[in-house]
Amino acid sequence: MTEPHLDHTAPKALRDIPLSILDLAPITAGSTAAHSLRNTLDLAQHAEKWGYNRYWLAEHHNMPGIASSATSVVIGHVAGGTNTIRVGSGGIMLPNHAPLVIAEQFGTLESLYPGRIDLGLGRAPGSDQLTSRALRRGPGSDGQDFPDRLGELRNYFQPTSGSSMRIRAIPGEGLHVPIWLLGSSGFSAQLAGQLGLPFSFASxxxxxxxxxxxxxxxxxxxxxxxxxxxxxxxxxxxxxxxxDEEAQRLATSPYQQFLNIIRGRTGQLSPPVDSMDDLWNLQEQAIVKRQLSFSAIGSPATVRAQLEQFQQTTNADEIIVAAAIYDHKARLHSYELLADAVGIK
Structure with missing residues (x-):
């Protein structure tokens, strides 16, 4: 029996690990999905120039503020407009889809953009229960069959599937599309470990x-x-x-976004405000700040110090950054400052 791998190594320095981007293709208040998708490609092109390692997009449904619901289509849009940066899903919610369809979609992407496509998989719905039913998720499709779906999907990529399976993914068969497991609990963490796959946590x-x-x-x-x-x-x-002051002001946009989520509302990404005091009560403030506690907000020096602390605590092999910033120019500036601050640019 193979012994489990225990990580006793000293924490890696922040400057020595890759930095990547997670983009939800935010639709800002008063804007459109078309504008959001143009901004996504623009950010990806800049990210490639600045030295980011990968650019992932996330599957969400029935959310007026997120334009990446057709995730594989947006991945193709980004990969087609860039040259070297890895592009993938962070993630595809596998219970929403037939594994064969995902194998074909990502086999197609890998065929078009060889060596650049990642397939990150989650088991959450990426939506509410009503939307889940609209996605044809039956009453038994609650994510518990995720390991079986994952096994089926991985089989479609095997080079021997043509002789061992009557159903083949073409494109897909015989292609190497790196599969990641994503999660916010222990289920996917343990499964990723047992299967020897990379793991990304939604901290x-x-x-x-x-x-x-x-x-x-x-x-x-x-x-x-x-x-x-x-x-x-x-x-x-x-x-x-x-x-620091300007960054804290920009952060009021994601604060408003998460405040709406805990209130059971959805909407487009709101512009920043000078103060959140009139928008939330003390209990809501505590919940939002707790949910977003893995955040680095401030000037380049402040952000670098916060990221170094996160890295020392977790000894992560890679950090993927999300930035729900209302103004696109400010979002670009944030990622450029970050690239300079950690030394990838």
């Missing part, structure tokens, strides 16, 4: 279980043909501006 909105999940992933890891040792990525909200 940018669910930080409470981060350390137990990383420990579970690393302790349950079994080397595979994909990885010889664990590879863990963490999500961090980063809003970087010329001053």
């Amino acid at each position: 940018h909105f669910a930080p409470d279980y981060l350390m137990p999940a990383l420990d579970l992933y690393r302790s349950s890891f079994r080397p595979s043909s994909e990885l010889s040792k664990p590879y863990a990525m963490i999500g961090v909200n980063v809003i970087c501006a010329d001053t």
Whole structure:
């Protein structure tokens, strides 16, 4: 029996790990999905120039403020407009789809943009229950069959599937599309470890279980043909501006976004405000700040210090950054300042 891999190494320095981007293609108040998707490609093109490692898009449905619902289509849009940066899903919610369809979609993407496509998979619906039913998720499709769906999907990429399976994914069969498992709890962490797959934790909105999940992933890891040792990525909200004060003001947009979520509302990304005091009560403020506690907000020096602390705590192999910033120029500036601050640019 192979012994589990335990990570006893010293924490990697922030400057030594890749930095990536998670984009939800935000639709800002008064704007359109078309404008959002143009901004997504523009950001990806800049990110490639600035040295970011990968650019991921996330599947969400029935959300007026997110334009990346047809995730594989947007991945093709971004990959077609860039040259070297890896592009993928952060993630595809596998219970929403037939594994064969995902294998064909990502086989097509890999055929068009070889060596650049990632397939990150989650088991949440990416939507509310009513929308889940509209996506043809039956009463038994609650994510518990995720390991079976994952196994079926991985089989479609095997080069021997043509002789061993009557149903083949073409394109897809025989192609190497790196599969990541994504999660905010221990389920996907342990499964990723047991299968020897890379793992990404959604600490940018669910930080409470981060350390137990990383420990579970690393302790349950079994080397595979994909990885010889664990590879863990963490999500961090980063809003970087010329001053701490300006960054804190920009951060009121994601604060409003999460405030609406805990109130059961959806909407487009709101512009920043000078103060949140009149928008939330003390209990709501505490909930939002807790959910977004894995955030680095401030000037380049402040953000770098916060990220170094996160890195020292988690010993992550990679950091993926989300930035819900209302103004596109300010969002570009934030990512450029970040690239300079951590030394990838």
